[in-house]
Amino acid sequence: MQTSYLAHGKVILIGEHSVVYGYNALSMPIQSLNIKTTVSENNDNYHYMDTDRYHGDFFKAPAEYDGLKYILQYFLNLKPSSPYLKISYRGLIPIERGLGSSATVSLGTTKALNEFFQLKLSNKEIMAITNHAETINHGKASGLDSATVNSDYLVFFNKKNGVQILKQKLNATLLIMDTGDLGNTKEAVGLVKNEITSSKKQANNLANLGNLTDQVKQAWISQDAKQVGQAFTKAQKYLAELKVSTPKIDRLCQLAIDTGAYGAKLSGGGLGGIVIALCPKQELAQTIANKCHKLISNYWIEEI
Known part of the structure; x- marks a missing residue:
């Protein structure tokens, strides 16, 4: 069995940093920048991560992948008898540039694992997992990146009221x-x-x-x-x-x-x-x- 999810990047138009403190922010998805997450069974006796920069034991990956480790462990706790997995990432979002690469792989991993295990988690549950991973990655995540990589339209966002879609x-x-x-x-x-x-x-x-x-x-x-x-x-x-x-x-x-x-x-x-x-x-x-x-x-x- 194999499942995949294609998640796109984002760009913040205005409101970075202030959004962390409850102010509004405006961001937009960038469909041309995306990462495909693929989950399949691994024949070896460990969970395997395959990226452009790291290939090996998922839980022995560098600290920059700690958010993804949290996501995988979350699903393994829900499915303790699951097989060993191989999770692959392929895409074209430069890392640490503000283009949402971290949120993109966090969302992609969450959605791909949700589909692989056929858990039918709600969007609210999926976003909660993704945002927790982002907090691990960034210290204090506002939720803006996750909301935008999960949207096909412009996102007007604040931490209290969440997402408002703007199609204008x-x-x-x-x-x-x-x-x-x-x-x-x-x-x-x-x-x-x-x-x-x-x-x-x-x-x-x-x-x-x-x-x-x-x-x-x-x-x-x-x-x-x-x-x-x-x-x-x-x-x-x-x-x-x-x-x-x-x-x-x-x-x-x-x-x-x-x-x-x-x-x-x-x-x-x-x-x-x-x-x-x-x-x-x-x-x-x-x-x-x-x-x-x-x-x-x-x-x-x-x-x-």
Whole structure:
């Protein structure tokens, strides 16, 4: 018996870090970036993990896989007489870039195991397992990543009210640029926590960052791409003051804006990862990508 699940990545448009403290956030799925999780029986007497970076005993994998170990153990506790398993991961989401690779494999593993064991867990149960794995991975997961990789539409999210789906199109183009530098969500979350607890100014920066999401939502519904872009640039200012930006991210944002983007910012935890730039047309997005090619390792262009 074999089961598979294909889960896609995501990009946070606005609200990273502030969402951890109860503010709203807006994120979108990226269907072109996905990871396929496949579960099958293993003939050897241990559970086997097969990824591009690790091949071997599932429970002896490096610490970065601790969230996945939790998921597998959870299902083994439900099915103690289960056979040994081989779980394979294949896909194209760069790790530690803010593109949701961790949430994608956590959700994919949970859904594939649920199907393999025919448990018929509810969506609420599946998301609870996925979010717990994300908390293991990142220290304090908001639930935003898991919600977005589980959605085919734009997600407006806060921790209290959960997910609200937005099907409205903005009629603009989003350029996603990979700095090539690994981000570190756990480190970035800890850094922001220290900043806002030790400085009233930093606490205000976080609040201002959180309040921008509601402005973006209204502008998005009104299809006011310029206003959305301006909010992106304001958010980048607050994120930089919270010390999660980098000189390369700052430079990429400025290059994008100088070339004609409506706005630009980091996306995700920061300290590396990706930069997003909101553009009126695909042609401009391509021009910016070409201009930034020496500073980035890859890029994607999405019509939104």
